[in-house]
Amino acid sequence: MGMRIWYQSMTQLATLTNYRKALEEHAKKYCSDGTKIVFNGVSEDNYHGRMPAEVLQYSYAKLILQTEVIDICRAAEKNKFDAVILGSFSEPFLPEIRSLLNIPVISMPECTLLVACSMAEKFALTTLAPANVKRVKALVKRHGLESRVSGYYSLAHPVDEDILNVALKKPKQVVTDFLATAEQAKADGADLIVPAEGVLNLIIGRSNINPIGRLSVLDCVSTSFLYAEMMINMQRRLGIGIGRMGSYAMPPADLLAELDAVTQAKASAKVKTKK
Numbered sequence: 001m002g003m004r005i006w007y008q009s010m011t012q013l014a015t016l017t018n019y020r021k022a023l024e025e026h027a028k029k030y031c032s033d034g035t036k037i038v039f040n041g042v043s044e045d046n047y048h049g050r051m052p053a054e055v056l057q058y059s060y061a062k063l064i065l066q067t068e069v070i071d072i073c074r075a076a077e078k079n080k081f082d083a084v085i086l087g088s089f090s091e092p093f094l095p096e097i098r099s100l101l102n103i104p105v106i107s108m109p110e111c112t113l114l115v116a117c118s119m120a121e122k123f124a125l126t127t128l129a130p131a132n133v134k135r136v137k138a139l140v141k142r143h144g145l146e147s148r149v150s151g152y153y154s155l156a157h158p159v160d161e162d163i164l165n166v167a168l169k170k171p172k173q174v175v176t177d178f179l180a181t182a183e184q185a186k187a188d189g190a191d192l193i194v195p196a197e198g199v200l201n202l203i204i205g206r207s208n209i210n211p212i213g214r215l216s217v218l219d220c221v222s223t224s225f226l227y228a229e230m231m232i233n234m235q236r237r238l239g240i241g242i243g244r245m246g247s248y249a250m251p252p253a254d255l256l257a258e259l260d261a262v263t264q265a266k267a268s269a270k271v272k273t274k275k
Helices: 017-030 059-066 068-078 094-100 108-119 130-142 161-167 172-187 198-205 220-238 253-274
Strands: 003-009 035-040 083-087 105-107 123-127 149-154 192-195
Touching: 003 017, 003 068, 003 220, 017 035, 017 161, 017 198, 017 220, 035 220, 059 068, 068 083, 068 094, 083 094, 083 108, 083 220, 094 105, 105 108, 105 220, 108 123, 108 192, 108 220, 123 130, 123 172, 130 149, 149 172, 161 172, 161 198, 172 192, 172 198, 192 198, 198 220
Parallel strands: 003 035, 003 083, 083 105, 123 149, 123 192
Antiparallel strands: none
């Protein structure tokens, strides 16, 4: 039986055309026969020309701009997708989305961290800029895996998604900066390093530099593809579902209908105000 997976990026894929193409090529290369991945980006108009790396460091901006992802993922399940991948190290509304869906919801950073634990005693993460390091540290802490991380690093020349979209065609500087963080990670005791951002990951993956000496490089994008396939298979074959006793408790149908009515009323009021 085939699989249909919805991949929700937190970038403007309509604008970042090199990135979208690279994602599609990556899926074709690594996914099993019969697996189809649909890639979806964020609403372009909401960002007013800014890149996510610039905006999502602010908690309020993240709340306002990423709330749409909840409804997008609910729609994916209604449209018979077998799993959803949240393809971002910002990991938007993961508990909320898992509490609303019965299909597997894969967090790219969460599954990458879990796989890294199976591949290395200590691993490191490299992100785009110093401002992102704090967010990645908080993410690792949220998943309770601080003791497995040997270090957090950022590229010497900070970049955003727009710059990386160009670097997919001209990767030299980004690869050089990443290799420098890899050497530091090795010196700090890492067995494995993760390019902790989707576009950065694809640039490194397409540069054929894995491993770096004895240091493994974990491809977080393809890991999320294969992890989603595994979770779909486990749900189909083992009948496992999401635990509903804690943070992923699903609201009863009547309460969910009431909550949907509230959000719809707010949306209608917003439209009337604009008029």
